Amino acid sequence: MDKTKEVAIDINLSNWSIKLKERTRSRMKLQIKLNQIEAQAFKNFAEVVKPDEISDEDFLKSIFKMGLETMESKLMNAVEKHAEEHNIDLESLREDAGYDSVEEMVADSAKADENDEN
Numbered sequence: 173m174d175k176t177k178e179v180a181i182d183i184n185l186s187n188w189s190i191k192l193k194e195r196t197r198s199r200m201k202l203q204i205k206l207n208q209i210e211a212q213a214f215k216n217f218a219e220v221v222k223p224d225e226i227s228d229e230d231f232l233k234s235i236f237k238m239g240l241e242t243m244e245s246k247l248m249n250a251v252e253k254h255a256e257e258h259n260i261d262l263e264s265l266r267e268d269a270g271y272d273s274v275e276e277m278v279a280d281s282a283k284a285d286e287n288d289e290n
Contacts, residue, residue, distance in 0.1 A: 184210070244275070251278050 187206040206214060222231045251274075255262050262274045271277040 247282070248275060248278065 187207070188190045188210070189204075191201075193201045193203075195201055218228070219230060222228070226234070252262070254260070262277075266274050266277050269277055271280070
């Protein structure tokens, strides 16, 4: 008989206090403050998901990295969909612009757009 217990975890990101500080030497500090309920929810999540042989710090790093990779993948899918819908050959653009990969070209384009907004 399967004795799997379903655990509901409610983490409301809109209530989080997040601070991002630019530091010297091109570094930054990211701080996330959780209230008591959110902290307990995260501890419960980690208890269920985190392998014992991984430190809490490495677990947090892997969650952060997986989030970045997921966002990057969604961005690339959106770029590829846009290119397909508008008959744009990304490989030709990459070659003409001198990039090693389409991902590098998209990342530079996103940085340029961000700089234009500032």
